[in-house]
Amino acid sequence: MRIPGITRISVARTVKRRILRGPTPHSMILIGVVGCRVSPSVNVLGSFFPAWLISIVAGVVLTVVVQRVLVAIDVAADLRPAAIVYPCLIGLLTLATWLVVFGS
Numbered sequence: 001m002r003i004p005g006i007t008r009i010s011v012a013r014t015v016k017r018r019i020l021r022g023p024t025p026h027s028m029i030l031i032g033v034v035g036c037r038v039s040p041s042v043n044v045l046g047s048f049f050p051a052w053l054i055s056i057v058a059g060v061v062l063t064v065v066v067q068r069v070l071v072a073i074d075v076a077a078d079l080r081p082a083a084i085v086y087p088c089l090i091g092l093l094t095l096a097t098w099l100v101v102f103g104s
Helices: 008-021 025-032 051-072 082-102
Strands: 041-044 047-050
Touching: 041 051, 047 051, 051 082
Parallel strands: none
Antiparallel strands: 041 047
16 A cells, blocks of 8 residues: 555655654653563562562572582582582572462
């Protein structure tokens, strides 16, 4: 469908002009409220904690448990470099906790 007086070049120029002009106050307000929704919080003894914080704590605790098990069965010495293995394990267990407990 063609609209008289509007060409691809005129549309491209208009878009380019608006992009170069920068953000408008309306777009800044929209960008500011993009993340505004109910955050996942967990009630722990009357205090609300963010779910990601609980997932991180669970990931660290589970990593310590796994590390103790690996030491007990003499496998921990084979996991090198430990400075990479254990932070990756923390990340894995944190994300797994998030998915299992808070995933919908």
